[in-house]
Amino acid sequence: MAAREADAETAPEPGGKVTITEIARRAGVSVPTVSRVVNGRSDVSPKTRARVEDLLQRHGYRKRPAAPGTRAALLDLVFNDLDSPWAVEIIRGVEEVAHAAGVGTVVSAIHGRTGDAREWMRNLRARASDGVILVTSLLEPVLHDELRILGVPLVVVDPAGSPALDVPTIGAANWAGGMAATEHLLSLGHRRIGLIAGPPRLLCSRARFDGYRAALEGAGLALDDSLVAPGDFHPESGFAGCNTLLDLPEPPTAVFAASDQMALGAIEALRRRGLRVPEDMSVVGFDDLPEVRWSAPPLTTIRQPLAEMGKLAVRTVLRLARDEQPDSPRVELGTDLVVRASTAPPA
Amino acid sequence: MAAREADAETAPEPGGKVTITEIARRAGVSVPTVSRVVNGRSDVSPKTRARVEDLLQRHGYRKRPAAPGTRAALLDLVFNDLDSPWAVEIIRGVEEVAHAAGVGTVVSAIHGRTGDAREWMRNLRARASDGVILVTSLLEPVLHDELRILGVPLVVVDPAGSPALDVPTIGAANWAGGMAATEHLLSLGHRRIGLIAGPPRLLCSRARFDGYRAALEGAGLALDDSLVAPGDFHPESGFAGCNTLLDLPEPPTAVFAASDQMALGAIEALRRRGLRVPEDMSVVGFDDLPEVRWSAPPLTTIRQPLAEMGKLAVRTVLRLARDEQPDSPRVELGTDLVVRASTAPPA
The missing domain is CATH 3.40.50.2300 (Response regulator)
Known part of the structure; x- marks a missing residue:
């Protein structure tokens, strides 16, 4: 405290006014106490408040108004x-x-x-x-x-x-995003496209799922429940969901993960099996988090603004x-x- | 607005009190106007304020005190x-x-x-x-x-x-962290260890650099300036820095990137050249961001709490x-x- 106050005595005084540190020193109280008085706080004894307010006034310090309506938004x-x-x-x-x-x-x-x-x-x-x-x-x-x-x-x-x-x-636009992700994979020639879905209690998950189904149906493909793995948007569930899909008798050739983090988990599941992305399996995410520009490989995804x-x-x-x-x-x-x-x- | 108010009339009234929506309806003003009166804001006409305060009082509503010292921290x-x-x-x-x-x-x-x-x-x-x-x-x-x-x-x-x-x-403990990262690579048998450094104007960068040098010196190795690439903590600079190191006549066998994001950039630079991590080059990061648990491969790094x-x-x-x-x-x-x-x- 001593060092701080000594320091302040030599500090420049903007607008020629004395600093709060100087007020504190003259009143024999601490800087936060002066600050509380200036800010109109109640946790200061009446006697201290009066002494500090007197010093503030004598040195031309304007107390910050604390009346209703002046508080910042x-x-x-x-x-x-x-x-x-x-x-x-x-x-x-x-x-x-x-x-x-x-x-x-x-x-x-x-x-x-x-x-x-x-x-x-x-x-x-x-x-x-x-x-x-x-x-x-x-x-x-x-x-x-x-x-x-x-x-x-x-x-x-x-x-x-x-x-x-x-x-x-x-x-x-979650539904449109789910549809665009799936249509991208269809346009590349994929026909067995897996989904790692988000938690069904969230609206956004249901919309992404329905977009996936709508794109499949638009391409004349029926929804295959065995190609849908449950997830919770976290990477662990993408890892587990991708493993479930890879263990199928006939695994998909591409997977749409309904969040980027699940897509990262899926890529890691593939890497552990020695499978390459995208040569052995394509992966699409959802979100476009800054980090997926630098995943290995950089992730194709649906950008949420x-x-x-x-x-x-x-x-x-x-x-x-x-x-x-x-x-x-x-x-x-x-x-x-x-x-x-x-x-x-x-x- | 109409739907909202109609809805409120049938809404439960906690503690048996009338809702603010109901006060607004009776005063013929909007809900935010009543809210401003309750919150002690000044941007309400005196006439409106009086009418609303009268209604609030009659219905047992306590106006939120706006006096100094009651504001939350x-x-x-x-x-x-x-x-x-x-x-x-x-x-x-x-x-x-x-x-x-x-x-x-x-x-x-x-x-x-x-x-x-x-x-x-x-x-x-x-x-x-x-x-x-x-x-x-x-x-x-x-x-x-x-x-x-x-x-x-x-x-x-x-x-x-x-x-x-x-x-x-x-x-x-940035210095100790830089040292631990480098000692880990030394303990695996690496002798040519590259550094992708952070911006030298930041203290933490300088401390990590010095930790790297101290570990090398501890192992009897001199600092080789050609093995140090500049970076700015962002992934792009890790990508560029790793490429610089790979283009050396005798590239390092391991690299310490002074941030996780630069480590991700370095891994992508290696992937683009068809090099594998860690088989062809080891990479250590710094930070332990949640995402690097799911990089491909999961990143060895220094955890900053x-x-x-x-x-x-x-x-x-x-x-x-x-x-x-x-x-x-x-x-x-x-x-x-x-x-x-x-x-x-x-x-």
Whole structure:
């Protein structure tokens, strides 16, 4: 502490004003105590507060106003889990637009647990957040009810469950993406195409599955249940699902993994058997995470515009906070096929 | 709007109280307007405010207090960029501890630009943040000076530049990690070991480089400058650096890439030449990002405890905000060698 204060005495004083460190020294209190007075916090004794305020005033320091309406805007960005590179893409988009609007982005994870959600809700009330962006959580209905009572606007990104909630949603064109992934493999000449599916309780998984089926049917092929392995979007399940498909009497020549992370697991399963991608089997993912540009081989995948989804979510929640209606209550941003090195015609 | 209000009239009223939607309907205003009154915001006309407050009171609604000192705690977590899976690991650690303490985590990126940093600083003042955690930014000295004037406590994670700032820092044992990576390759029998280095302006790069050199010297080998390729931690530079090393008259038999992302780029450079990892060349990374468990092959790397660094940063900044001193002003958390499938004895 001594070193810090000595240091501050020789520090430049912007605008010719005395520093808070100097105020602290003269009042005989610590810098954080002065900061608490400046910030209008209550956890300072009345006597100390009076002494600090007196010094602040004498040195021309303007106390930061703490009256209602002057607090800076905040929005809450809530994930189920922060364990995927997927999350950082959305954070990046949200932060960019919020920052430009002078709005702070509070990031939280509720781990699908009602207890965590309740604690988060208490904190949300206490910080008087101006809006909430909720990403892929099965707690949507619970949070929706509570936020409606609080009157805090809510936008859901990548809705997890039933789309029947009366709340704006921003998703990706999952069905069209599933169809494009499968059509790409069909166009290369594949006829036995496996699917490693996402968890069926999530809307996006069901849409990707239906896109896969629609593409097969469009090519005159019936859905073969034995070519569909279950997965949970994590790499381990892609690894296991690919092994299941490879153990079939007649394995597929290509596989569509409904997430990039499952595609990475599938590629590793193939590598362990000494099989090459794409020579021995083609693999398509879904997401286009930054890391799959550098998988071995670089992954052909369906690009989900995660950062753009985040940006649109901020614009929508800020409109709602201003009492304006969103342009459209349900938006699906387009997905694109990105062809890299993991797909080729069948051997 | 109509659908939303009709819906609310039949919604359950928790605690027997009327909902905000119902208050809005009776006052003839929108739900966000009622929310603004409840939250003590100023952007509501006095007439509307009076009508809404009257209704709130009659229905037993307690207006949320907006007096100083009741605002919930916030901390600011500031990155240079949010373009790496690296960031989400730190966010995960910070959020976990902050959430448990009832503190909101505001995440920002300042892109190494003084303009962005100034805008962020304005927002920080406006939201009266209680503390700042700054991650690997060369703007450390600028922010440090301004935050000291504001009296907001600062903790630096993974200090980028000179460690001379009078501020607590939390880093990883980069020198020991660089040494462990190189010793692992030496123990497998490698003698020509390449390095793809990080940017020399960052402290962590210099420490990893010195650890590499110390291990070589410990084994009686002199540093060979031709075996050191420059990099910037991104995969593209790992790809280019590995190609540079492979083009040498006598290429190394193993390479230590000073970040996992550069290691992925190196593996792809090898794959494109038809070379196998680890049979033809061993590769070691640095970071242990979740994704490298599923690279092809799974990457041997040095684990940086990123989430733990984030957790400790929160505990430290909260101590400072309470006027307590940190246990130690400079902490380096240990790094560990994680052996997976990308390293083997030389062919």
